[in-house]
Structure formats: structure tokens, C-alpha cells
Amino acid sequence: xxxxxxxASTQDxxxxxxxxxxxxxxxFQALFDVNLSIKQGLITxxxxxxxxxxxxxxxxxxxxxxxxxxxxxxxxxxxxGRNVYDQDVELVQVRKQIxxxxxxxxxxxxxxxxxxxxxxxxxxxGRKARIxxxxxxxxxxxxxVLLWDQVKDRLNSKAxxxxxxxxxxxxxxxxxxxxxxxxxxxxPCSALDPKGTEAVEELIWDLRGEYTILIVTHNMAxxxxxxxxxxxxxxxxxxxxxxxxxxxxxxxxKETADYIEGRYG
Numbered sequence: 001x002x003x004x005x006x007x008a009s010t011q012d013x014x015x016x017x018x019x020x021x022x023x024x025x026x027x028f029q030a031l032f033d034v035n036l037s038i039k040q041g042l043i044t045x046x047x048x049x050x051x052x053x054x055x056x057x058x059x060x061x062x063x064x065x066x067x068x069x070x071x072x073x074x075x076x077x078x079x080x081g082r083n084v085y086d087q088d089v090e091l092v093q094v095r096k097q098i099x100x101x102x103x104x105x106x107x108x109x110x111x112x113x114x115x116x117x118x119x120x121x122x123x124x125x126g127r128k129a130r131i132x133x134x135x136x137x138x139x140x141x142x143x144x145v146l147l148w149d150q151v152k153d154r155l156n157s158k159a160x161x162x163x164x165x166x167x168x169x170x171x172x173x174x175x176x177x178x179x180x181x182x183x184x185x186x187x188p189c190s191a192l193d194p195k196g197t198e199a200v201e202e203l204i205w206d207l208r209g210e211y212t213i214l215i216v217t218h219n220m221a222x223x224x225x226x227x228x229x230x231x232x233x234x235x236x237x238x239x240x241x242x243x244x245x246x247x248x249x250x251x252x253x254k255e256t257a258d259y260i261e262g263r264y265g
Contacts, residue, residue, distance in 0.1 A: 014078075015040040015182050015212035016061060021075035023053075023060060025068070030056045032236045034075070038229075043204060043213045045227035045244065047220065049259065053236040054216045058184050061214070062098040063091060080181055096123055099175035101185040105167030107159035107174075112151050115159045115170060116141050120177040141173040145203055165196030169203060183207070185215040189222065201226045220260060224248050232256045 014037045021034040031053050038044050046054045056065065063084060065071045077084050084094050096119075108115050116138045138155065142148040147169045151162070159170055168188060175183065185204070189197040204213060204226055217223050223230055223244065230244040232255075240247060240256045251257045 017078040019076040024072045026070045043227045044229045045223040048233035052233045098182045099180040103187040104191045113155040141176045145169040145173040
């Protein structure tokens, strides 16, 4: 195999690839030379103490940080081989390819049905789908997140009337009709009770392989249960990135061991 095809196949392994990524909020630097290669189709957890840069990194990948006018970023962020900060990359396409799930469920204050079809309509503006086509899209998305049986008879009810667990599943389902490749999840279980947490974790595990999932969590047990690789960050820097079980059993760095064993953070 020649070097060109070897490099291409190596790059194809990674859904998210960053090099020398730095970010500032005004004069405060939040990320320092972040170099990461996150494999396609895996669930990767991102752990570390509060304020270490986990959510900042997550929001850099789909450029949400740009909503803040005082944020400055430099370095490279590639998603599926394309630099998301290239001049000719449209922000709407970045957000279509990279879905985001937040700490608290944020369903739109409209019906369950309209929540699911909202993104599909937004990204297919000018093309009116048949009702039967919309029905198929809605059912497929709700079945994928194991919510169809609970809500199929009340699709016209307000999404905000669902339980928190159901709302978070709905927020994941809402992303699927636009066919993202990457799902970013910022503490998606932090507002849920243990039963709801278990249900959402099982859903995330079911989605692996079909989507690349990067999940921020403060819950060490969750990181160990629900991810295949794990990244430990401290003070805006990546300390360690390895297989989840290796990180929790034989961490390479003292800082990682101290954090996992609860000595700080």
C-alpha cells in the first residue's frame, strides 16, 4: 500500500480530528493545544473537573461557541476529514452533520410530531414532504430512541408534557431525521433520575456504530459503563486519551488516577 492511501485510510478512521486547538474567552485561554483523534462509530466520554474545558471543546466542534462574540479560536478541527472552520464551509451544514444534546432537555414548546419533523423541514426548505413521508420519518426516529410505543397515540400533544427522560429521548430523536454523523452530548443525564439515566445510557449504547458519539460527563460510573474510549482533561489540556477500561484500571498519568479516585475535582 502506498503512503497516500495509507494516510487516507488512517484519516478515515477518525470522525473528529483536532490539532493545536486553542480557544480564548476574551483574554482568558480555556483550551491549550488540544490534539485529539476520535474514532468513527465509537462512544467516547470526556471527563475532568468543572471548568477544565470539556464543554468548551464540545461546543467548538460544531461551532456553537461562535455565538459568543468574544470567543477566539485557532488551530484545526476536522470532522469527517473536513475543517469545520474553512471559509467555504456553511455553518448550517456543520450543524446538520453534528447534532447536539444538552444537559437539560430542550424540546420546542410545540407538539411531539412537530418537534421531530422540525429539523427535517428546516434543512429541506422549499421541498414540501407528503404527510405519509413525514409520518414515516417521525415513526422511524421515535422507534430508534425507543419512544414510539409511549407516544404514538399522542403525537399532537405538547412535547413539554413528557417526562424528563422522554423529553431527552425526544431531543435525540429530533436530530436523527437530518442524518447527522456525529452526536455531541453535554451531560445528557444530569437532569434525570437513576431510572431515566439508565434508559438514556442504554439508548446511547444502542446508537453506537451508526453514529460517532462524544459525551461529556462528571459521572465516573457512567463514563466507565457507557463509553468505549475516554479522554481526561485538566485545565484546558488533554492529559490522557485511551480505551475506557484501561483508563479506569491502569491510568498512565498521576493526575488521571487522582481524579478517577476522587482525590480532587
